Amino acid sequence: MRSLVEAEAATVEIDGTTILPPTSLEASAGQMWAVTGPNGVGKSTLLRAVGGRRPLTSGRCLLVGEEVDLRRAVHRRVLAALVDPVPIARDLTVREQIGIVADSWFGRSAVATGRTSRILEELMLSGLANRFPHQVSAGQRQLFHLALVLVRPAEVVLLDEPERHLDDHHLDLVLRVVGERVRAGATFLVATHHRTVTSTCDRVLRLG
Numbered sequence: 001m002r003s004l005v006e007a008e009a010a011t012v013e014i015d016g017t018t019i020l021p022p023t024s025l026e027a028s029a030g031q032m033w034a035v036t037g038p039n040g041v042g043k044s045t046l047l048r049a050v051g052g053r054r055p056l057t058s059g060r061c062l063l064v065g066e067e068v069d070l071r072r073a074v075h076r077r078v079l080a081a082l083v084d085p086v087p088i089a090r091d092l093t094v095r096e097q098i099g100i101v102a103d104s105w106f107g108r109s110a111v112a113t114g115r116t117s118r119i120l121e122e123l124m125l126s127g128l129a130n131r132f133p134h135q136v137s138a139g140q141r142q143l144f145h146l147a148l149v150l151v152r153p154a155e156v157v158l159l160d161e162p163e164r165h166l167d168d169h170h171l172d173l174v175l176r177v178v179g180e181r182v183r184a185g186a187t188f189l190v191a192t193h194h195r196t197v198t199s200t201c202d203r204v205l206r207l208g
Protein backbone atom coordinates (compact mmCIF):
# COMPACT_ATOMS: atom_id res chain seq x y z
CA MET A 1 0.00 0.00 0.00
CA ARG A 2 1.19 3.53 -0.82
CA SER A 3 2.73 5.39 2.17
CA LEU A 4 1.32 8.89 2.37
CA VAL A 5 3.02 9.96 5.61
CA GLU A 6 6.37 8.84 6.99
CA ALA A 7 8.46 9.97 9.92
CA GLU A 8 11.97 8.58 10.18
CA ALA A 9 13.48 9.18 13.63
CA ALA A 10 11.91 12.65 13.55
CA THR A 11 13.39 14.64 16.42
CA VAL A 12 12.69 18.18 17.62
CA GLU A 13 14.79 20.11 20.13
CA ILE A 14 14.26 23.66 21.30
CA ASP A 15 17.10 25.44 23.11
CA GLY A 16 18.77 22.10 23.85
CA THR A 17 15.58 20.52 25.23
CA THR A 18 14.13 17.56 23.36
CA ILE A 19 10.40 18.12 22.84
CA LEU A 20 10.00 15.22 20.38
CA PRO A 21 12.33 12.25 20.92
CA PRO A 22 13.19 10.24 17.76
CA THR A 23 9.83 9.05 16.44
CA SER A 24 9.02 6.94 13.40
CA LEU A 25 5.81 5.99 11.68
CA GLU A 26 4.63 4.94 8.25
CA ALA A 27 0.98 5.59 7.48
CA SER A 28 -0.59 4.28 4.30
CA ALA A 29 -3.54 5.45 2.25
CA GLY A 30 -6.75 4.40 3.95
CA GLN A 31 -5.39 4.31 7.50
CA MET A 32 -6.39 6.25 10.58
CA TRP A 33 -3.66 6.59 13.20
CA ALA A 34 -4.09 7.68 16.80
CA VAL A 35 -1.17 9.45 18.46
CA THR A 36 -1.56 9.11 22.22
CA GLY A 37 0.42 9.66 25.41
CA PRO A 38 0.47 11.94 28.43
CA ASN A 39 0.32 15.75 28.37
CA GLY A 40 3.50 17.33 27.06
CA VAL A 41 4.91 14.14 25.52
CA GLY A 42 5.09 15.61 21.99
CA LYS A 43 1.87 14.64 20.17
CA SER A 44 1.16 18.11 18.76
CA THR A 45 4.84 18.57 17.98
CA LEU A 46 4.78 15.36 15.94
CA LEU A 47 1.73 16.54 13.99
CA ARG A 48 3.39 19.91 13.34
CA ALA A 49 6.58 18.16 12.19
CA VAL A 50 4.69 15.80 9.88
CA GLY A 51 2.72 18.77 8.58
CA GLY A 52 5.86 20.78 7.78
CA ARG A 53 5.23 23.40 10.45
CA ARG A 54 7.93 22.47 12.94
CA PRO A 55 11.52 22.14 11.68
CA LEU A 56 13.27 18.93 12.69
CA THR A 57 16.55 18.83 14.55
CA SER A 58 17.26 15.44 12.97
CA GLY A 59 15.45 12.73 11.02
CA ARG A 60 12.94 13.43 8.29
CA CYS A 61 9.24 13.61 7.54
CA LEU A 62 7.92 12.56 4.15
CA LEU A 63 4.63 13.39 2.50
CA VAL A 64 3.72 11.24 -0.50
CA GLY A 65 7.34 10.04 -0.53
CA GLU A 66 8.99 13.47 -0.54
CA GLU A 67 10.31 15.65 2.27
CA VAL A 68 7.37 17.76 3.41
CA ASP A 69 7.57 21.34 2.13
CA LEU A 70 4.52 23.61 2.36
CA ARG A 71 6.01 25.98 -0.22
CA ARG A 72 5.06 23.31 -2.76
CA ALA A 73 1.50 23.58 -4.07
CA VAL A 74 1.21 19.81 -4.31
CA HIS A 75 1.95 19.39 -0.59
CA ARG A 76 -0.50 22.12 0.36
CA ARG A 77 -3.16 20.32 -1.64
CA VAL A 78 -2.40 16.91 -0.17
CA LEU A 79 -2.34 18.09 3.45
CA ALA A 80 -5.01 19.64 5.67
CA ALA A 81 -4.50 20.19 9.38
CA LEU A 82 -6.34 21.33 12.47
CA VAL A 83 -3.43 21.55 14.86
CA ASP A 84 -2.95 25.26 15.53
CA PRO A 85 -5.74 27.87 15.66
CA VAL A 86 -7.31 28.42 12.24
CA PRO A 87 -7.76 31.97 10.94
CA ILE A 88 -11.38 33.01 11.37
CA ALA A 89 -13.15 36.15 10.09
CA ARG A 90 -15.61 37.75 12.52
CA ASP A 91 -17.64 39.30 9.73
CA LEU A 92 -18.24 36.20 7.59
CA THR A 93 -20.84 33.58 8.44
CA VAL A 94 -20.07 29.95 9.12
CA ARG A 95 -21.34 28.97 5.65
CA GLU A 96 -19.47 31.80 3.89
CA GLN A 97 -16.16 30.82 5.48
CA ILE A 98 -16.52 27.12 4.73
CA GLY A 99 -17.66 28.09 1.21
CA ILE A 100 -14.57 30.23 0.63
CA VAL A 101 -12.33 27.31 1.56
CA ALA A 102 -14.31 24.98 -0.73
CA ASP A 103 -14.15 27.54 -3.59
CA SER A 104 -10.40 27.86 -3.19
CA TRP A 105 -9.87 24.11 -3.72
CA PHE A 106 -12.72 23.21 -6.08
CA GLY A 107 -13.22 26.55 -7.90
CA ARG A 108 -16.48 28.50 -7.61
CA SER A 109 -18.76 25.74 -8.75
CA ALA A 110 -21.68 23.51 -7.92
CA VAL A 111 -19.12 21.03 -6.59
CA ALA A 112 -17.84 23.57 -4.05
CA THR A 113 -21.37 24.58 -3.03
CA GLY A 114 -22.43 20.94 -2.72
CA ARG A 115 -19.37 20.07 -0.69
CA THR A 116 -20.04 23.00 1.66
CA SER A 117 -23.67 22.00 2.20
CA ARG A 118 -22.70 18.37 2.73
CA ILE A 119 -20.13 19.01 5.47
CA LEU A 120 -22.56 21.42 7.18
CA GLU A 121 -25.18 18.66 7.19
CA GLU A 122 -22.78 15.91 8.22
CA LEU A 123 -21.64 17.89 11.25
CA MET A 124 -25.16 19.14 12.05
CA LEU A 125 -24.15 22.75 11.41
CA SER A 126 -26.80 23.60 8.78
CA GLY A 127 -29.00 25.37 11.35
CA LEU A 128 -26.06 27.57 12.37
CA ALA A 129 -24.75 28.25 8.87
CA ASN A 130 -25.89 31.88 8.79
CA ARG A 131 -24.45 32.78 12.18
CA PHE A 132 -21.14 34.49 12.75
CA PRO A 133 -18.37 32.55 14.52
CA HIS A 134 -18.80 34.50 17.77
CA GLN A 135 -22.49 33.49 17.87
CA VAL A 136 -21.91 29.76 18.43
CA SER A 137 -20.93 27.65 21.44
CA ALA A 138 -17.46 26.22 22.06
CA GLY A 139 -18.48 22.77 20.80
CA GLN A 140 -20.19 24.25 17.74
CA ARG A 141 -17.06 26.32 17.07
CA GLN A 142 -14.98 23.14 17.20
CA LEU A 143 -17.32 21.55 14.62
CA PHE A 144 -16.96 24.68 12.46
CA HIS A 145 -13.16 24.45 12.65
CA LEU A 146 -13.31 20.75 11.75
CA ALA A 147 -15.62 21.60 8.81
CA LEU A 148 -13.07 24.14 7.51
CA VAL A 149 -10.53 21.32 7.34
CA LEU A 150 -12.78 18.46 6.26
CA VAL A 151 -14.31 20.42 3.37
CA ARG A 152 -10.91 20.30 1.66
CA PRO A 153 -9.96 17.53 -0.79
CA ALA A 154 -6.88 16.55 1.24
CA GLU A 155 -5.44 13.02 1.16
CA VAL A 156 -3.65 13.51 4.48
CA VAL A 157 -5.47 15.09 7.43
CA LEU A 158 -3.89 15.94 10.79
CA LEU A 159 -6.25 16.57 13.71
CA ASP A 160 -5.14 17.61 17.19
CA GLU A 161 -7.66 16.48 19.80
CA PRO A 162 -10.76 16.66 17.58
CA GLU A 163 -12.80 15.65 20.65
CA ARG A 164 -12.29 19.10 22.25
CA HIS A 165 -15.62 20.49 23.60
CA LEU A 166 -17.66 17.77 21.87
CA ASP A 167 -20.32 15.60 23.45
CA ASP A 168 -20.44 11.89 22.56
CA HIS A 169 -23.07 12.34 19.85
CA HIS A 170 -21.17 15.07 18.00
CA LEU A 171 -17.89 13.21 18.38
CA ASP A 172 -19.58 10.21 16.73
CA LEU A 173 -20.64 12.45 13.82
CA VAL A 174 -17.06 13.62 13.37
CA LEU A 175 -15.74 10.06 13.51
CA ARG A 176 -18.33 8.99 10.93
CA VAL A 177 -17.12 11.67 8.49
CA VAL A 178 -13.50 10.76 9.17
CA GLY A 179 -14.30 7.05 8.69
CA GLU A 180 -15.84 7.77 5.27
CA ARG A 181 -12.74 9.69 4.18
CA VAL A 182 -10.47 6.92 5.40
CA ARG A 183 -12.49 4.30 3.49
CA ALA A 184 -12.14 6.53 0.40
CA GLY A 185 -8.34 6.33 0.79
CA ALA A 186 -7.34 9.29 2.96
CA THR A 187 -4.83 9.03 5.80
CA PHE A 188 -5.68 10.58 9.16
CA LEU A 189 -3.26 11.21 12.03
CA VAL A 190 -5.17 12.13 15.16
CA ALA A 191 -3.61 13.22 18.44
CA THR A 192 -6.07 12.29 21.15
CA HIS A 193 -6.74 11.58 24.80
CA HIS A 194 -10.13 10.04 24.05
CA ARG A 195 -10.67 6.27 24.15
CA THR A 196 -13.53 6.41 21.63
CA VAL A 197 -11.21 8.07 19.10
CA THR A 198 -8.36 5.66 19.78
CA SER A 199 -10.62 2.63 19.46
CA THR A 200 -11.78 3.86 16.03
CA CYS A 201 -8.22 4.00 14.68
CA ASP A 202 -6.41 1.27 12.72
CA ARG A 203 -3.10 1.98 14.44
CA VAL A 204 -2.11 3.53 17.76
CA LEU A 205 1.25 5.27 18.20
CA ARG A 206 1.86 5.70 21.91
CA LEU A 207 4.47 8.32 22.80
CA GLY A 208 6.34 8.38 26.09
Ligand SMILES: Nc1ncnc2c1ncn2[C@@H]1O[C@H](COP(=O)(O)OP(=O)(O)OP(=O)(O)O)[C@@H](O)[C@H]1O
Pocket residue numbers: 014019020037038039040041042043044045046191
Ligand atom coordinates in the same frame (compact mmCIF):
# COMPACT_ATOMS: atom_id res chain seq x y z
N1 LIG B 1 7.49 26.68 21.55
C1 LIG B 1 7.93 25.87 22.52
N2 LIG B 1 9.07 26.14 23.19
C2 LIG B 1 9.53 25.31 24.14
N3 LIG B 1 8.93 24.17 24.49
C3 LIG B 1 7.78 23.86 23.88
C4 LIG B 1 7.23 24.66 22.85
N4 LIG B 1 6.08 24.09 22.43
C5 LIG B 1 5.95 22.97 23.15
N5 LIG B 1 6.94 22.84 24.02
C6 LIG B 1 7.16 21.71 24.95
O1 LIG B 1 7.25 20.57 24.13
C7 LIG B 1 6.69 19.45 24.77
C8 LIG B 1 5.73 18.77 23.82
O2 LIG B 1 4.62 19.63 23.60
P1 LIG B 1 3.36 19.14 22.77
O3 LIG B 1 2.43 20.29 22.68
O4 LIG B 1 3.82 18.50 21.52
O5 LIG B 1 2.77 18.01 23.76
P2 LIG B 1 1.43 17.19 23.66
O6 LIG B 1 1.77 15.75 23.81
O7 LIG B 1 0.67 17.56 22.45
O8 LIG B 1 0.68 17.69 24.96
P3 LIG B 1 -0.87 17.83 25.36
O9 LIG B 1 -1.42 16.43 25.52
O10 LIG B 1 -0.81 18.56 26.64
O11 LIG B 1 -1.56 18.62 24.28
C9 LIG B 1 6.04 19.94 26.05
O12 LIG B 1 6.81 19.53 27.15
C10 LIG B 1 6.00 21.45 25.88
O13 LIG B 1 6.16 22.09 27.12
